Amino acid sequence: MTTRALSFNAAAAQYAANRPSYPPLLLDTLEELAGRPLKNAQVADIGAGTGIATSLLHARGARVTAVEPGDGMAAEFRRNNPGIPLVRGDGNHLPLATASADFITYAQAWHWTDPAKAGPEARRVLREGGALALWWNTSDHSAEWVAAQDARLHDFFQHDHIRPAGTGNQRGGHPWTDVPGLDFTDREIPHTREVSLATHLANLGSHSAFLVLGEERTREFMTREHELLSELFPDGTVEESYVVHLRLALN
Template sequence: MTERRNYREAALSFGAVAAEYDRGRPGYPDELFDTVERLWGRALKGARVLDVGAGTGIATRLLAARGADVVAVEPSDGMAARFLLSSPALPLVRGDGDDLPFHDASADLITYAQAFHWTHPERSVPEAIRVLRPGGAVATWWNVQDETVPWVRARGRRMAAALPDRYHGYGGISAHTAHFAPAGLAVERAVLRWERRLTVEHLLTDLTSRSYLASLGPEERAPVLAAEREAVLAEFPDGVVVEPFVLDVTVAVKRG
């Protein structure tokens, strides 16, 4: 019970840092959406898409720009409020991937951008299968920190040392997709690499929105952020960071 409550608190801790989340987090390159279309074998344009765990709408806006008929689904009050500020023209439904508030066979694609690991797959996978039309798909993706790059690996080590009970790294995050094939879905996967250039302050805004820091109070967070500012400036003295990502994409199709 305690574990379940803590999990729920961590999952919803984003609400308190929704503005930082929206400003700081990386977006997704166009190549991601090309890859989803290729793995699915269908176009996003005109597809009925549910973007579950939509947060502040970072992926929802990009899906809409690709012509998808997208509805955002978000359980957190804070994230939903930020979504309405950032994306007032897009529809948002309050809901949870473990219990989708949609009819059977009503969607072509269910996307989880950086969000599927917050669901309970024993519930969210059957829910997705129920709501998808035949030939529809679930697409999950994560921007994983590229720890083949030394400064990124060093940052992970600093987080693990500063927050041993909270920081568990990003290795294995996509293992959550192991539930798709046993449920009868046809699974395809791709791994993309991309990078963004940003200021150190922007990078710290992103860090503030990470669940392992978001779930701390501002006083506990401050020394971790100060140490991080110093370490990143030592690596990038001109204050412009090049941050690499591995984008891990899975598309799981409901057979027709």
């Protein structure tokens, strides 16, 4: 695992408290494309983190097992989801039996794998006709203030030669996410949430680009961003706009 991938372990509580969840339409779309319900399906949620997606899958009635490599994230997962099985491992070497899953899901996690290893592993663990689902919550740049903030992030991180979160290969529809032998179908699902300005900035700070940046530089950006957004949202409430990029393929 890279230093950037492991950076979440020290910020697991911040991640769990401030990251956005996913809209019900995402799971509806997943079931539609897979041609079967999640209820009673065997689901492996890989790179489960603190369990944001896992808990939704469980609530939908799936018999879900989480797979998570990080110590801090796994500890936070167990605090939040004591009744859901968790095994330690990563997508490149799944600690799961062959042909044991109806669904394998990667929520915000596929980009931390080596697709040349993770692809064959997913196909090994999936049953015939099972579904591999990859998705990412990305900021919706059709909102003017979101696009402006993204531009500030890019300008800020240029100095440190760090690519900010939500860019490049983390979006759906890229060849980088392809798996030999699988044909993906893509969907985009918009959603919003209203949060306090403090939650918005804490969510931003839970992304790996800031976690590897260091406290001083992170504080520099967040102080400036707080001033700008306080003028834009004087009541202290921010409406965050997202698009979930979903890619699903049947084995």
